[in-house]
Amino acid sequence: MIEPRLPKYRSGQRVKAAIDLLNDGSFPDATAEECLVSVGHIGEIVQVGRHTEANLPIYMVDFGKQLVVGCLEAEISAVQDIAQ
Template structure:
């Protein structure tokens, strides 16, 4: 059955999300603020926003002040950076939750990213070997 021309299936004035041209969330730095393995503190209570299916929306997932370590980093809708943080030994139902940059504070001002040091050492080695090959 064809739709009547007077009936619209969509509103042409609604702006749809375009992940290709969308800019990063205003709350995230352009470059990641934290690195995998970095020790962080939670600046505010984190409650279930509906992304954890085994608890009611609004349930406290992790209390303010909890200490954890960055386990991984990803993006939601390609514009919102989310850190997977492991809070070891907590009494909460889950130990690993997703956190936004503005919800975290570094506990290690002198954090050394060992993966980055390895990459730099390998790059220096390659450059040295390339010079010897010439």
């Protein structure tokens, strides 16, 4: 059995796409391999789940315009909020 990994990010946290996020077939209104979110685009984690077979955290990230994408930790990075 694979030991569960604790999530690096949390629900409500702002993140940005670390790579171009391409359609893996889970978005029927987009063509296969179409870029859904470009690198650097900022979104907010709306839910943290777990991939049952790999036992890895999966992040549902709202990138706006009614686009919520499931992401792995390697596909996103934290946004550093700067207080003004």
